């Protein structure tokens with residue numbers, strides 16, 4: 480099985496596995512307990528909080544541990560819109576290419592009386608600053624625009640959007656699940672008020688993530704999970720010490736691996752191979768992280784190919800299957816692909832083990848499939 484789905488979940492790093500197992504053994508006490516073992520567990524958690532804060536230019540008290548980016552996004556949108564900071568404003572701006580969880584939170588908020596503007600990207604997959612500017616209103620409570628898109632790998636102009644929101648007195652949230660650890664983030668320079676991240680996109684374990692909340696201690700955030708005062712009362716539940724330690728390890732190691740990985744060479748090899756076998760293709764999106772490739776293959780019935788090769792390749796399709804019909808990806812539709820092109824699109828996402836040989840194997844199978852069709 481060749482794994483091409485690191486944007487779905489990055490393979491867990493060996494160092495993370497070791498760290499997590501070590502923490503399970505040594506830091507098993509409840510981090511909220513006052514005794515020495517509890518304090519030791521809590522200290523481990525605080526070190527990771529400091530580490531994450533340092534990585535994004537925040538202070539440790541602004542980092543709230545959650546179960547992952549979905550929960551962080553829920554807390555950011557539902558938790559903050561119900562507090563004083565939103566000043567009773569009822570308008571939200573987001574984009575049509577956000578992760579499905581943001582879209583479903585927004586749809587819930589619409590049912591609670593909020594009005595949501597869904598911005599369209601341009602054909603390269605970018606949400607332009609001008610579209611945000613045009614949509615901003617006096618009653619806009621929050622703008623939520625993702626940093627890196629999970630299907631295309633494209634980067635949005637977060638600094639410029641942040642600056643605009645700052646000038647307008649509007650809260651700015653970014654879903655950084657796909658960018659954290661892979662590209663520079665500074666919440667002050669970028670005027671970000673809220674930022675969601677997730678461990679399993681950077682070689683950590685599923686079930687842990689965090690939300691950065693500017694001045695978290697001083698503001699009134701409605702918890703999504705009420706609890707016994709953990710995480711300064713914003714997120715209830717015993718903090719998962721081993722998972723947090725794994726996130727800390729991933730934060731230490733992943734960025735170094737990422738910058739030294741030669742994804743450019745993998746991309747070049749992919750294009751060379753496709754060209755040498757005369758397979759027609761287009762790559763969707765511009766200005767993107769190099770480990771994600773959205774590839775439209777007009778000659779390939781991608782649904783049939785993926786079904787035939789589900790044991791050979793872990794690949795994501797550019798469309799989501801529901802039980803009744805194939806629904807074209809909302810992201811690909813938003814950048815202007817018609818249904819057929821969207822259905823003939825695959826997402827490849829590379830990790831540190833991806834080789835040129837993996838790429839050649841995939842392209843050979845594509846060629847055989849096209850010839851047999």
Ligand SMILES: Cc1ncc(COP(=O)(O)O)c(C=O)c1O
Nearest residue numbers: 547548549578629654656657677
């Ligand atoms: C952009 C984006 N946001 C949110 C999520 C959800 O993250 P998690 O699995 O940590 O809840 C993902 C993961 O697929 C993602 O890519």
